[in-house]
Amino acid sequence: MGRAFTYVILGGGVAAGYAALEFVRRRGDASPGELCIISDEAVAPYERPALSKGYLLPEVAGGARLPAFHTCVGANDQLLTESWYKEHGIELILGTKVISADVLRKALLTSTGETISYKTLIVATGARALMLEEFGGNGSDAENVCYLRNIVDADKLVHVMRSSPGGNAIVIGGGYIGMECAAALVANKIKVTIVFPGKHCMDRLFTPKIAEFYENYYTSKGVTFIKGTAVSSLEISSGKVTTAILRDGRRLPADMVVVGIGARANTTLFDGQLAMDKGGIKVNGQMQTSDATVYAVGDVATFPVKLLGGDARRFEHVDCTRRTARHAVAAALNPSSAGDIDYLPFFYSRVFALSWRFYGDNAGEAVHFGDMSLSASSAKFGAFWVSAGRIAGAFLEGGSTEEYEAIAHAVRRGVAVPDMAQLAREGLAFVVRE
Ligand code: FDA
Numbered sequence: 001m002g003r004a005f006t007y008v009i010l011g012g013g014v015a016a017g018y019a020a021l022e023f024v025r026r027r028g029d030a031s032p033g034e035l036c037i038i039s040d041e042a043v044a045p046y047e048r049p050a051l052s053k054g055y056l057l058p059e060v061a062g063g064a065r066l067p068a069f070h071t072c073v074g075a076n077d078q079l080l081t082e083s084w085y086k087e088h089g090i091e092l093i094l095g096t097k098v099i100s101a102d103v104l105r106k107a108l109l110t111s112t113g114e115t116i117s118y119k120t121l122i123v124a125t126g127a128r129a130l131m132l133e134e135f136g137g138n139g140s141d142a143e144n145v146c147y148l149r150n151i152v153d154a155d156k157l158v159h160v161m162r163s164s165p166g167g168n169a170i171v172i173g174g175g176y177i178g179m180e181c182a183a184a185l186v187a188n189k190i191k192v193t194i195v196f197p198g199k200h201c202m203d204r205l206f207t208p209k210i211a212e213f214y215e216n217y218y219t220s221k222g223v224t225f226i227k228g229t230a231v232s233s234l235e236i237s238s239g240k241v242t243t244a245i246l247r248d249g250r251r252l253p254a255d256m257v258v259v260g261i262g263a264r265a266n267t268t269l270f271d272g273q274l275a276m277d278k279g280g281i282k283v284n285g286q287m288q289t290s291d292a293t294v295y296a297v298g299d300v301a302t303f304p305v306k307l308l309g310g311d312a313r314r315f316e317h318v319d320c321t322r323r324t325a326r327h328a329v330a331a332a333l334n335p336s337s338a339g340d341i342d343y344l345p346f347f348y349s350r351v352f353a354l355s356w357r358f359y360g361d362n363a364g365e366a367v368h369f370g371d372m373s374l375s376a377s378s379a380k381f382g383a384f385w386v387s388a389g390r391i392a393g394a395f396l397e398g399g400s401t402e403e404y405e406a407i408a409h410a411v412r413r414g415v416a417v418p419d420m421a422q423l424a425r426e427g428l429a430f431v432v433r434e
């Protein structure tokens, strides 16, 4: 059993949706056998960030549900429902896992036993959540232990949350998932304790000072932080976790557990077939892998970032996913005119009434600005990272559109900082001139 397509997008997440729209914009509707998307998820591509935000809100607050957040609404663009793909000639092969790939033969084998061959492949397999068991822990199968990567996970989390009103949640991990889920749990009136081994939350990005603000804010909402240790095991009774046991022996009662201890790019189908770098599939500025007929985009791709002197980076963020997906399609359809991607790294998060953005690279010396006290009616503060005398990265909480644009622009231009004291004194005004 087999089918052949000119273009195959492997994976049906954020990258796939944006790649499909870009394809139609550049080429028009696909003709039969021209383009398919293969996804092991049961639904058409959607904006994954919604899962840790609107999707988890209490019903009274009108939690977001499909079809409202299919791609590409996250970029204020068209809403691509399942019927959109059909109308544009794109075959959506859902609920189908690719179990092996043969790059030399240009063929993919699916869980249904079908072989799908391609002329050009776009790998958009994203990442998976790391499991407790990979760190010597236990309990992932318990009825009240939740991970959050896809809509099935999100449905479980919503169900468990609604079955534990007023209960205790242990959140394992103080990164993006831990912090965003903790805020959602509080909104659902669940008592939250966050446990992680680091010194402060979001330690891959935040400075200790920035983290202190968010930790204080969460504490004011009733959240407890237990830092510098880990959950060593989960005690389970009748299929449910009842207690989380910490390394130091402390026992925390638990009605539910949310795990966010990092992600790993889904590269294994291509191990030994494509060059890898920094945990992802290595690509050039056109998002092309070591095999010219295969492109990689989104969380799975490690690509050269011009702004960082061509340093190869892999990001696990949605803006990067959208842009790399569009770029790969442009390059695959017209290699001579696409040029190399010129990406300005951009991450963001929204929790409670807070909202921040970060641009660039958090390398060099951090200079903080603004009022970081909780008493301010609405927080506005941030930091610039200065490397080799220039602004390399910028973080801003509570900014306006113009202010976010200004910090992005300053990072993009690498604004010179001759005097660190002046930057510290002027803060945002250093880059936002009247
Ligand atoms: P993505 O994971 O979206 O899609 C991969 C797809 O491939 C999935 O459909 C998967 O099932 C499928 N797949 C994998 N292997 C397969 C196989 N062998 N066969 C078939 N299908 C296969 N970022 C941000 O900037 N701001 C934010 O607020 C958030 N919020 C956020 C919340 C949550 C809960 C998560 C999990 C992640 C975020 N992110 C984020 C990160 C962002 O969502 C992420 O960077 C993108 O989803 C990556 O898009 P991809 O298409 O690369 O992978």
Ligand code: NAD
Pocket (backbone or CB within 6 Å): 052, 127, 135, 172, 173, 174, 175, 176, 177, 178, 180, 195, 196, 197, 198, 201, 202, 203, 204, 230, 231, 259, 260, 261, 262, 263, 316, 317, 318, 347, 348, 349, 350
């Ligand atoms: P993360 O890397 O952001 O955070 C992992 C956290 O787990 C860190 O705090 C780390 O100290 C902690 N940790 C590591 N090992 C641990 C252990 N054994 N026990 C306890 N804690 C441990 O990863 P995440 O929060 O799981 O997010 C997963 C993916 O989803 C990432 O790709 C992330 O970028 C993405 N995501 C992004 C956003 C956003 O951009 N706003 C939101 C949600 C998710």
